[in-house]
Amino acid sequence: MKKVAILIPEHSTIHVVAISRFMFETVNQFLISSGREKLFDIKLVGQQKQMQIIDGPFMVTPDLLINEVDDTDLIIIPPMAGNMQEGIWANKNSIDWIITQHQKGSEVASLCVGAFLLASTGLVNGKKCSTHWGFNDEFRTMFPEVILQDGKIVTDEDGIYSSGGANSCWNLLLYLIEKYVDRETAILTSKYFAIDIDRTSQSSFAMFKGQKEHKDDAIRKIQTYIESNIEEKFTVEDLAEKVALGRRSFERRFKLATNNSVLEYIQRVKIEAAKRSIESSRKNINEVMFDVGYTDTKAFRTTFKKITGLSPVEYKNKYNKIATD
Template sequence: MKHISILVPETAVIESIADPGYLFRMVNEFLESSGKPALFHVQLVGLSKETRLNNSLFSVHADKLIDEVKKTDLIFIPALSGHMKTALELNKDFLPWIIDHYHKGAEVASLCIGAFLLASTGLLKGKQCSTHWLHATEFREMFPDVTLVDGSIITEEQRIYSSGGANSYWNLLLYLVEKYTDRDTAILASKFFAIDIDRESQAAFMMFQGQKDHEDIEIKKVQEFIESNYQDKITVDQLAGMSALGRRSFERRFSKATNNTVVEYIQRVKIEAAKRSFESSRKNITEVMFDVGYTDTKAFRDVFKKITGLTPIEYRNKYNKQAVPA
């Protein structure tokens, strides 16, 4: 029997507490219906017996307090909400408990921005991690010794798991079901919950908003210029000249401020504009390509797929249901 501890943190997103429990209890039912014994013992574990969430709209009752759990095999850290530093302060008493059980052999999995609480343990130092794409910049600033993998749905390293944004944590849950049971059970669970199994990237869902949470005024001006002129051909030398810096100095300063190279930033701005056009207009692929400043179909397609994980046609068909020509 595998003992699963689902934490009940303050400010948690209630779905990310309920969903793991629901899934693993259903997997027990699947196993029993096929003549096999139930495999998972699932408990909610908290700092107090009752935790009120969503401005006390919900009340979650823990099965056990942390000091009552002497051994566990898998710890789930649900997604948090609100101001991250405040949320981490409210939940800091979980940290030594998580660290202790990890060193005793437990596996630890964070869901969405539960990665912030996981990273606060120090267990991720020097390791890879996934989290919601919207919080990537904040995460990097708070935990520079953790390698955040952009766009990843699941990361796994040394018995530590993390998932990408929002409902992509279901893919991590299915991944763990397969690890603990078998492929057939994971597929059955994916069909029961109508979850696309084996999705590897959250890139198609990412909205690029420009990394402007920095104090470099000159670089912000360059970013704004790129965003206002994405339809034109923009060169690194042109932008360096605007900032009155040599090319190498400009590129280093830009990367430090934005976590992107200049070329990557230009590409991401152009592709974000293309995504919006595909979602809301009836323009074909070539028209959109020209609108965002590309003239080479292959180059546009390659960059688009690199950033979103989908080809332009696949993206348009997924997010725009109006029939339009290719």
Template sequence: MKHVSILVTETAVIEAIAAPRYLFTAVNQFLEAAGKPPYFEVQLLGLSREVRLNNLFSVHTDRLVDEVKQTDIIFIPALSGNMEQALERNKGLVPWIVEQHRKGSEVASLCIGAFLLAATGLLKGKQCSTHWLYANEFRTMFPDVTLVDGSIITEEQGIYSSGGANSYWNLLLYLVEKYTDRDTAILASKYFAVDIDRESQAAFMMFQGQKEHEDIEIKKAQDFIEANYMDKISVDQLADMFAIGRRSFERRFKKATNNTVANYIQRVKVEAAKRSFESSRKNITEVMYDVGYSDTKAFRDIFKKITGLTPIEYRNKYNKPYALQGAR
């Protein structure tokens, strides 16, 4: 039997505690209905017997972490609010997580629970997923961790992390399949109405530009790109505009935004195209020209690379008239 420890952290998102408990408890019921023994022992653990979350919910833990000497897998739920404050309030859990991992426990973070996982030092030099909205903040706080943009699940040496919000369900199903079998995971996905095997959160990402840096010239360049995305903008043009050598400009831009200039321009154009697909009745060609592309194949390839969907698929997914038309 696998011992599943779900941490009840301060400032946790209640759903990220309830969901894994519900899922693994339900899987036990599925197994018993099939004449098999239950496979998971599920417990809520914390630093106190009762944890009050954001002055909204009280969660009663089954045991204190110090009472559990060994477990098989630890779930770190999504946090909320200010991340630095959340880490400070939960720092008492760090030594226990590290010690359990040293003893052989696997560790999984859900959504922005990745911040607490990274604070343990277990992710140093490893890859990680988290909510796309917190990617810049995560990189700033944990530069020694490789954040995988858009990924739903990241696994490395018994450490797991998931993408944003409800994408943690995909990690939970992934672990159900790993510990039991594919049929049980499929049954669970149908019971909870979760799209199994989804690999990317790219279609849900909104590019907001990385401006939490102090390079004034680069911020001005970003503003210029965002105001003139419909035009053809070159690196040389931007470098000349701010009287910076091309190589120096490219280096500073990448350091400040974590994007090359070309990639940043592409992402701004695609974000504008996404907004148009969501709210207008323009066809693909019209939107393509509006955002400064003239090559249909190039536009389609770049759009799919960034969002994971073709322009038509994206429009049909997020534009209600087209979505209703496709459902008929």
């Protein structure tokens, strides 16, 4: 029997707590129906006997308090809502509990921005971790020791798991079911819940917002210039000249401030503009390409797919409502 402790953090959201429990319970029913014994002993655990849930007038009664859990095989950390710093502070007792259980051999899985609580334990320092794409900059600022995986749906390192944004939690839960049970049961579960079991990237959902919460005014000036002139072809030398910096110094400062190389930043700004145009206009792909300063079709298509995980045509077919009206 695998003991699964689903933590109910302060500031948590009810739907992820609910789907986590429901999925493991459903797998137990699949196993019983196929003549096998149920595998998962699922408990909701919390710091108090009544846990206030952030999204609405809901209270959750845990099965156990954290100090009543002697040991567990897996801890699930659902996402918190609101201010992450405040959420971490409100859950400081749970942080110590997670560390203690991991030291006893428990695996740990964070869902979406539950990664902030996971990272607060120090267990992923120097390790890979995923979170919601919209919180990447905040996460990097708060936890620079963690190797954040841009765009990944599921990250697995040394028995510590994390998922990307929002519905990516379903994919991590399926991943765990495949690991603990088998591929056949994971596929059955994915069909039952209508989930794409092999989705690996959240890149097509991500909206790039350049990291500007830094103190380097010269680099912020160049970021604004790039974003205001997407139709131009930029060279690193020209951009460095605009702020009277040598190329090497400019590149070093740009990377430090934005977590992107100059070339990566230019590409991501241009592709983000291209995405918005593809989503909301009747322009063909070549027109969009020229609008954002590309003249080489192959280079545009390659860069677009590298960043979004889809070709421009695939992206248009998926997200352009105008084209299908």
